[in-house]
Amino acid sequence: MNQELIVGLDIGTTKVCAVVGEVRDNQVEVVGVGTAPTGGGLRKSVVVNIDSTVKAIRKAVEEAETMAGCEIRSVYTGVAGAHIQGQNSHGVIVIKEREVTPAEVDRVIDSARLMVSIPSDRSVIHTLVQDFLIDGQDGIRDPVGIHGVRLECRVHIVTAAVNALNNIVKCANRAGLEVNGIALQSLATGEAVLTDEEKALGVALVDLGGGTTDLAVFAGNSLRYSSVIPVGGNNLTNDIAVGLQTSLQNAEQLKKDYGCCLNALLGLEESIEIPGLGGRKARNMSRRELAEIIHLRLSELLGLISKEIQKAGAANPVLAGAVISGGSAQIAGLAELVDETLYLPTRLGYPKVSGGLTDVIHDPAYATGVGLVLYGYRMQQEAGPGRPRSRKTRGSRVGLWGRLKNWFQEVV
């Protein structure tokens, strides 16, 4: 494969999506996209059937290869699911020569990581530096060369179940792909949909997918809080099927064609046809009834998100807004509902990249796939060709590369 190509592989609950990015003049352009339904391979963002997942990966990758005219051998992929845990930690060391060295930066980050005990069935996927403090002065992004006595570091540590990670790597390998790196899905999504200003001021990113809703709170240019709620668009489909007594397939179609939140109706009293179950006659019903079912479940979900944001609030008192991405973000009126419920100015998160396929990927369901390409690009830039390994452990995504490599050797 051309070295200038970076591939993101989003293995989601409902679909696998492969996105090929080409680096031109330090800019990533999308040159190929492929998607395939996961076909029951995942449940709530976790692999539950290897064969179905491998099949979907192969299909999505083949489609992306055809579109991009390339052969895909390695990918950056993501992980999500209720097994993901994010926690903040804090490390302190004494500065030996009164001036911070790169090795000391590595050491203080390691000390922050060691403050958290990680059980053997879990693995650290990210140690994200929030900021450094020197002699109590906080908000330092790059402490190297600064004089002081005491160096502190605040980090956000994300861990995942080793088995869940194992299964992702196994599926990719069986589909003939090498895994360059695994990112928390919502971190990757943030790369694709958030502006630098939002990340600096404070933003809640909500990825409303099929199986899960992933929350990531960014502030001060780094991830402050992350959590995964095991409820997604599939639950909406299920509620509609039960509530309107129709099949899951019909419910999914009704949701996509007519689904909206109550606020989006605004007096629109449209009648829709509900196909009957098992050969029963179709019925007509007000669109409001469909909206009520969707509204109820989404309000409940937003209540949970609000609680999670409050938990994040201890570290981040003020957020400037919220961004909603994922396939379910397309439900009409959702941004307004989120705005009203979370009291945050809200917008939809469409992936932002240039290139000929921007209109194809102008869909919040592609945000994670595109984000994985951008994440991969950032990883490659941070690692740099021939940079010594200790240098790679500096910066905001500390030690990920080295740890992943070790981890792959352990688990593959």
Ligand SMILES: Nc1ncnc2c1ncn2[C@@H]1O[C@H](COP(=O)(O)OP(=O)(O)OP(=O)(O)O)[C@@H](O)[C@H]1O
């Ligand atoms: N136009 C639409 N209106 C409402 N819902 C939609 C629309 N288009 C897609 N969806 C829903 O979006 C969900 C899929 O979103 P997405 O592709 O982001 O999920 P995923 O990445 O496969 O799953 P997850 O991230 O939860 O593992 C499905 O539940 C689907 O019904």
Ligand SMILES: [Mg+2]
């Ligand atoms: Mg997803």
